[in-house]
Amino acid sequence: MALLNNLCNFRVKRQYFNGKYLIPAISILLLVAVIAVSNAYFPFLVIMPRTRSIWLSYSSFSTSTGGRKADGETCDIFRGEWVPDHDAPYYTNDTCPIIHEHYDCMKYGKLDLGFVQWRWRPDGRDLPRLDPARFLSSMRGKTLAFIGDSLAKNHMNSLICLLTRVAEPTTSWPSSEHTVYHYGGGYNFTVLNFWAPFLVRSELVDADGPAHTGLWNLYLDEPDAAWAPLVPAFDYAVVSASSWFYRPSMLYEAGRLVGCHHCLLPNVTDLTLRYALRMATRAALRAVVGCGGVTAVLRTVSPSQYEGGEWNKDGNCVRTRPYRRGEKTLQGFELDFHTLQVEEFEAAKRAASGGGVRMMLMDTTEAMILGADAHPSRYRGWTRRKE
Ligand SMILES: *[C@@H]1O[C@H](CO)[C@@H](O)[C@H](O)[C@H]1NC(C)=O
Ligand SMILES: *[C@@H]1O[C@H](CO)[C@@H](O)[C@H](O)[C@H]1NC(C)=O
Numbered sequence: 001m002a003l004l005n006n007l008c009n010f011r012v013k014r015q016y017f018n019g020k021y022l023i024p025a026i027s028i029l030l031l032v033a034v035i036a037v038s039n040a041y042f043p044f045l046v047i048m049p050r051t052r053s054i055w056l057s058y059s060s061f062s063t064s065t066g067g068r069k070a071d072g073e074t075c076d077i078f079r080g081e082w083v084p085d086h087d088a089p090y091y092t093n094d095t096c097p098i099i100h101e102h103y104d105c106m107k108y109g110k111l112d113l114g115f116v117q118w119r120w121r122p123d124g125r126d127l128p129r130l131d132p133a134r135f136l137s138s139m140r141g142k143t144l145a146f147i148g149d150s151l152a153k154n155h156m157n158s159l160i161c162l163l164t165r166v167a168e169p170t171t172s173w174p175s176s177e178h179t180v181y182h183y184g185g186g187y188n189f190t191v192l193n194f195w196a197p198f199l200v201r202s203e204l205v206d207a208d209g210p211a212h213t214g215l216w217n218l219y220l221d222e223p224d225a226a227w228a229p230l231v232p233a234f235d236y237a238v239v240s241a242s243s244w245f246y247r248p249s250m251l252y253e254a255g256r257l258v259g260c261h262h263c264l265l266p267n268v269t270d271l272t273l274r275y276a277l278r279m280a281t282r283a284a285l286r287a288v289v290g291c292g293g294v295t296a297v298l299r300t301v302s303p304s305q306y307e308g309g310e311w312n313k314d315g316n317c318v319r320t321r322p323y324r325r326g327e328k329t330l331q332g333f334e335l336d337f338h339t340l341q342v343e344e345f346e347a348a349k350r351a352a353s354g355g356g357v358r359m360m361l362m363d364t365t366e367a368m369i370l371g372a373d374a375h376p377s378r379y380r381g382w383t384r385r386k387e
């Protein structure tokens with residue numbers, strides 16, 4: 001804990017105590033005081049593939065048990081299957097104004113729209129539907145941050161789309177990596193989205209690189225400044241990233257090159273993308289729990305659903321219904337990613353124990369593997385234009 005506190009103090013000093021950050025620093029310090037005395041339960045739980053979503057109220061959730069019930073009952077909400085839901089959809093591209101062009105697969109011609117009519121049913125019980133009014137009232141005065149890649153963004157979009165039945169937020173863009181959605185009108189609920197696909201500081205050093213997907217410098221022990229300085233303002237932070245780590249990268253720690261992933265240089269050790277994701281996840285979790293008062297949620301890897309090629313080549317997502325349990329299993333890098341995410345989550349939880357930190361592993365990988373029909377695939381706006 002001492003280490004984490006130092007990290008936190010260091011960051012607050014470095015980021016806020018110059019003129020530019022002074023006013024945010026004051027309001028954030030006030031916020032920290034508010035957070036310190038509040039003890040609200042974690043009021044929701046979320047499952048969603050790229051375009052299908054389920055937001056659930058789950059007030060009996062215990063923060064110390066990673067989504068399992070604390071009373072010893074065997075209810076693991078992350079094990080289950082997709083079952084037909086004839087009441088769905090709860091929003092469409094016409095009822096939700098914030099679906100980005102890139103993901104508006106309805107507009108861009110996705111033929112099979114059955115993917116919206118399924119719901120996740122955990123083994124042995126049904127989960128209640130998200131009640132937007134109840135959700136908003138339980139989040140009054142709170143700030144929920146989504147940090148990561150396009151999956152983090154989709155996840156957030158889905159929540160906002162579900163809430164449009166009751167309220168629509170105002171939107172602002174403090175920077176190109178930072179979007180703020182605020183619910184006024186008595187709700188006073190704020191949703192933040194941070195574009196940080198590597199979670200840590202990154203630089204594109206070669207737009208082509210060994211795999212033609214760019215070569216990146218990743219500073220594995222430096223949480224991305226797009227989000228890390230703002231952690232004291234969060235009540236909940238959902239961290240999700242993994243798919244950008246396939247890109248070749250040079251890996252730095254304490255400012256020094258320690259190795260790479262697929263750089264193909266004879267004099268640089270290939271530490272692999274597993275190492276990069278592990279260290280970046282570790283740094284991100286530390287930054288989130290380090291200042292106390294924030295509920296940290298780590299969302300596990302969502303497997304690729306492309307078949308017949310890669311996402312940026314000939315791959316396509318052709319399923320028209322979810323897989324049944326056992327039809328598809330986690331393999332290869334995705335299995336390794338999941339394993340290391342669970343390990344890093346557990347290690348962060350142990351390191352923070354006693355510090356009053358709330359953490360949750362959102363272990364949605366299985367639901368995401370099975371939900372392979374819900375991907376926008378070729379019907380994302382930009383992919384379509386390229387054709
Ligand atoms: C929504 O999708 C339909 C096709 O299902 C399309 O005709 C319509 O233009 C889209 N609306 C928006 C706002 O994108
Ligand atoms: C809204 O919530 C913030 C905390 O996120 C709090 O500081 C502020 O006072 C609240 N505003 C109102 C009008 O309740």
Ligand SMILES: *[C@@H]1O[C@H](CO)[C@@H](O)[C@H](O)[C@H]1NC(C)=O
Binds near residue numbers: 265
């Ligand atoms: C590796 O070799 C390349 C070319 O020979 C050189 O430019 C680079 O500085 C070397 N890198 C390290 C870390 O030694």
